[in-house]
Amino acid sequence: xxxxxxxxxxxxxxxxMAGSLRRAGHEVHVCDARAGVAQQFAKDGGVACATxxxxxxxxxxxxxxxxxxxxxxxxxFGANGCAAAMKKGSxxxxxxxxxxxxxxxxxxxxxxxxxxxxxxxxxxxxxxAAAGQITMMTAxxxxxxxxxxxxxxxxxxxxxxxxxxxxxxxxxxxxxxxLAGVHIAAAAEAMALGLREGVDPEALYDVITHSAGNSWMxxxxxxxxxxxxxxxxxxxxxxVKDLGLVLDLARATKFPLPLSSTxxxxxxxxxxxxxxxxxxxxxIKTFPGIELPQKK
Amino acid sequence: xxxxxxxxxxxxxxxxMAGSLRRAGHEVHVCDARAGVAQQFAKDGGVACATxxxxxxxxxxxxxxxxxxxxxxxxxFGANGCAAAMKKGSxxxxxxxxxxxxxxxxxxxxxxxxxxxxxxxxxxxxxxAAAGQITMMTAxxxxxxxxxxxxxxxxxxxxxxxxxxxxxxxxxxxxxxxLAGVHIAAAAEAMALGLREGVDPEALYDVITHSAGNSWMxxxxxxxxxxxxxxxxxxxxxxVKDLGLVLDLARATKFPLPLSSTxxxxxxxxxxxxxxxxxxxxxIKTFPGIELPQKK
Numbered sequence: 001x002x003x004x005x006x007x008x009x010x011x012x013x014x015x016x017m018a019g020s021l022r023r024a025g026h027e028v029h030v031c032d033a034r035a036g037v038a039q040q041f042a043k044d045g046g047v048a049c050a051t052x053x054x055x056x057x058x059x060x061x062x063x064x065x066x067x068x069x070x071x072x073x074x075x076x077f078g079a080n081g082c083a084a085a086m087k088k089g090s091x092x093x094x095x096x097x098x099x100x101x102x103x104x105x106x107x108x109x110x111x112x113x114x115x116x117x118x119x120x121x122x123x124x125x126x127x128x129a130a131a132g133q134i135t136m137m138t139a140x141x142x143x144x145x146x147x148x149x150x151x152x153x154x155x156x157x158x159x160x161x162x163x164x165x166x167x168x169x170x171x172x173x174x175x176x177x178x179l180a181g182v183h184i185a186a187a188a189e190a191m192a193l194g195l196r197e198g199v200d201p202e203a204l205y206d207v208i209t210h211s212a213g214n215s216w217m218x219x220x221x222x223x224x225x226x227x228x229x230x231x232x233x234x235x236x237x238x239x240v241k242d243l244g245l246v247l248d249l250a251r252a253t254k255f256p257l258p259l260s261s262t263x264x265x266x267x268x269x270x271x272x273x274x275x276x277x278x279x280x281x282x283x284i285k286t287f288p289g290i291e292l293p294q295k296k
Numbered sequence: 297x298x299x300x301x302x303x304x305x306x307x308x309x310x311x312x313m314a315g316s317l318r319r320a321g322h323e324v325h326v327c328d329a330r331a332g333v334a335q336q337f338a339k340d341g342g343v344a345c346a347t348x349x350x351x352x353x354x355x356x357x358x359x360x361x362x363x364x365x366x367x368x369x370x371x372x373f374g375a376n377g378c379a380a381a382m383k384k385g386s387x388x389x390x391x392x393x394x395x396x397x398x399x400x401x402x403x404x405x406x407x408x409x410x411x412x413x414x415x416x417x418x419x420x421x422x423x424x425a426a427a428g429q430i431t432m433m434t435a436x437x438x439x440x441x442x443x444x445x446x447x448x449x450x451x452x453x454x455x456x457x458x459x460x461x462x463x464x465x466x467x468x469x470x471x472x473x474x475l476a477g478v479h480i481a482a483a484a485e486a487m488a489l490g491l492r493e494g495v496d497p498e499a500l501y502d503v504i505t506h507s508a509g510n511s512w513m514x515x516x517x518x519x520x521x522x523x524x525x526x527x528x529x530x531x532x533x534x535x536v537k538d539l540g541l542v543l544d545l546a547r548a549t550k551f552p553l554p555l556s557s558t559x560x561x562x563x564x565x566x567x568x569x570x571x572x573x574x575x576x577x578x579x580i581k582t583f584p585g586i587e588l589p590q591k592k
Contacts, residue, residue, distance in 0.1 A: 100493070123507050135507055160503050162496070171493045172503050175486045179509030182482040186555050189478075190471045193542075196551050197396070197467045200458070207456050207468050211419050211431055213475030215511035246489075255492050255585060259482050262558045289551060 002026045003151060006055040006062040006082070008075050010037050013095070013122060014065030016129025017155045021063075022046055023132070024154035029055040051080035061151055062092050065122075068241065069098040076110075083113055091116035091147035095136075097173055097242055100249060104167030107140070116144040119166035120152070121173035125233070133157040137176075139168035174249055177242040178260050183217035184239065185263040188284035190218070191225055195290040201226055221281040228295035230278040237276040239267045239283075298322045299447060302351040302358040302378070304371050306333050309391070309418060310361030312425025313451045317359075318342055319428070320450035325351040347376035357447055358388050361418070364537065365394040372406075379409055387412035387443035391432075393469055393538055396545060400463030403436070412440040415462035416448070417469035421529070429453040433472075435464035470545055473538040474556050479513035480535065481559040484580035486514070487521055491586040497522055517577040524591035526574040533572040535563045535579075 002025040007018040010032040018041060022028045028046040030038045031054065042048035049055035052075045056062045062082055064075050072094060076083040086092065092110055094103060094117065103119045110117045117140060124134035136156045138145075141164055152159045162168040190213070194204045205226060209219050224230060243264035250257045266283050275282040284292065298321040303314040306328040314337060318324045324342040326334045327350065334344035345351035348371045352358045358378055360371050368390060372379040382388065388406055390399060390413065399415045406413040413436060420430035432452045434441075437460060448455045458464040486509070490500045501522060505515050520526060539560035546553045562579050571578040580588065 125508075135503070137503060158506065160499070162499055162503075168495060171490070171495050172500055175490045175493075175495065175500060176504060176507050176509035178489060179482055179486045179504065179511070179514065182485075182555070183479070183509070183511060186475055186478040186482070189553055189555050190475050193474060193546060193551065193553065194467070194471045196549060197471075197545070199464065199467050199471065203456070203458055204468055204471060207431070207433060207458075208472060208475065210454065211472050212421075212512050212516070213472035213479070215475070215479060215513075216508050217511075218475065220508070249493070250489060253492060253585075255489065256583070257485055257489065258558045258562060259478070259485050259555060262554045266554060287552070289549075 003061060003149065004029065004059040005151060006030070006052075006059040007065065008052050008055060008062065008082070009065040010041055011065065012126035013129045013134070015041065016126055016131070017063065017065060017134070018046070019130060020132035020155045021151070026151065026154065029059055031055040052082035053080045053085040056082035056085045060087070060090050061148060062086060062090065063095060064092065065095045068096055069102050072096055072098065083110070083115065086115055088114040089116065089147065091118055091144050093118045093120050093148065093152075095120050095122045097121050097177060097245065098170055099245055100167040100170035100174060101252060103170040104165065107166035116141065116147045117166055118144045118148060119169040121170055122156070123173070123176060128157070136160065137162060137169040137172045139163040140166050174246055178246045178257070180217055181239045181243045181246070181267070182259050182263045183215040184221055184280050185266045185283055187215065187218040187222055188225070188281065188287070191222055192284055192287035192290055195292070201293060224279050224281040225284055226293055228293045230275075230282045232277060232279045234280050235277050236267055236270045236280050236282055239280050240264070240271050240276065243267060299357060299445065300325065300355040301447060302326070302348075302355040303361065304348050304351060304358065304378070305361040306337055307361065308422035309425045309430070311337065312422055312427070313359065313361060313430070314342070315426060316428035316451045317447070322447065322450065325355055327351040348378035349376045349381040352378035352381045356383070356386050357444060358382060358386065359391060360388065361391045364392055365398050368392055368394065379406070379411065382411055384410040385412065385443065387414055387440050389414045389416050389444065389448070391416050391418045393417050393473060393541065394466055395541055396463040396466035396470060397548065399466040400461065403462035412437065412443045413462055414440045414444060415465040417466055419469070419472060424453070432456065433458060433465040433468045435459040436462050470542055474542045474553070476513055477535045477539040477542070477563065478555050478559045479511040480517055480576050481562045481579050483511065483514040483518055484521070484577065484583070487518055488580055488583035488586055491588070497589060520575050520577040521580055522589055524589045526571075526578045528573060528575045530576050531573050532563055532566045532576050532578055535576050536560070536567050536572065539563060
């Protein structure tokens, strides 16, 4: 049975998720900070709204797919924010990558307003979002899950339920970003050493992707380096941010993360050198004394 | 058609490879520095020999599966070494993980003795060795490959041919070890942060192995941590050695490897703390302030 769902933030992930919800038979009310984006989406169905408050007003579920905690604060509590407009007992589904401690606190802030909250960071990229095949790393009270019904499954191939207290989903997402960031930087370091040593990079890619040195990120990102194509699918600056969140979380309990801090420096070096908006595989450009494959 | 093949070094990898060669119909002459090991192997067929020289004497192919370059030097040029005993035109197949520049130089040293040389580091672990399913990363002159015939395929699921000059195989192996070592240390760092934050480690493993943060090593090694079982399949000290080789190679051309050097320090910290002979996943024991799962 179709539900009324607000989806806020029609970026690469949000647009695909909104489309998946629409295909699943829901009435999707959308808004985006960029002019015209919501209207464009609504041409194929759904309701274009000007603000989060307007989008959320008649809905049971609000799915927020913005960049970070600051934008989420604005979606909820800014001018035209949706927190005041949401129906009592409706649920706010927070899909951004954020500080888990901030997410845990948000649960209490929304509870005080009579609203449910689901900590629900996502993973999978734009193609999986468009296909309704993302992964959601969720945590929240049973009432929050009950308010969502089976709506999450309309967007996601897999909905991990990681605890009854918000923050656990964000913690797992942060650990995933730790590995993703370190693995991209390690892939770059390995490919850079191979190039330095005169190894054929295509042969190196073939061997590594069939060996114990492989990672999801090596396999996914190094073709960009081999093609000399740094068109951003996910940008260097995303990992400046996300490894920053990883380090912030650990610092809050004074916990050491030697590899994460090293990888973070590598992404910051790449960003500072002017590559922040290039594909994250451009972290390989921080290695001097090598000749990278050129775009054909 | 069966060939006469010497295999030197019946460790976890060598014993499996010798068995694979025997099953492939070859006459395998084996020796091992430990008393009785060769005799034990020969109970099921093959010829037990006391020294590398004795094993190599009548063979066309000598496969060396010892720990490092120093042991390989001893196998070839030590008292009872095989270099002087090998037939002109026979081939020495070097399967250890070594400095690629040393391997490249060895080709010339053996050529001066009328011997062929194949740079052929291996990957895959004991189970794959026993099944004849390892990966070989090879490089050498066409005459060296010709001298091997199809013997390599009797031990390996995949024989990568990476160049006509020894050293290219070892370079690719070194890059693989860079990634393998960094990924084990990163897996430990990620699991340690999860434990520090109170995340359920089994759930974390489930999510990560289905997400973009996955690596071959995370998937393979973290079950040891979850089970609290540090029985060494591959020991911490192997990565003290192998990441040391990675750093030596890069230092020879003054090339920076920030993540490799950090991971190397983590393995050395684990070794110095007394965990050198435990499973390499014991690098997680360098993280203070967490409670690791205990062995059931």
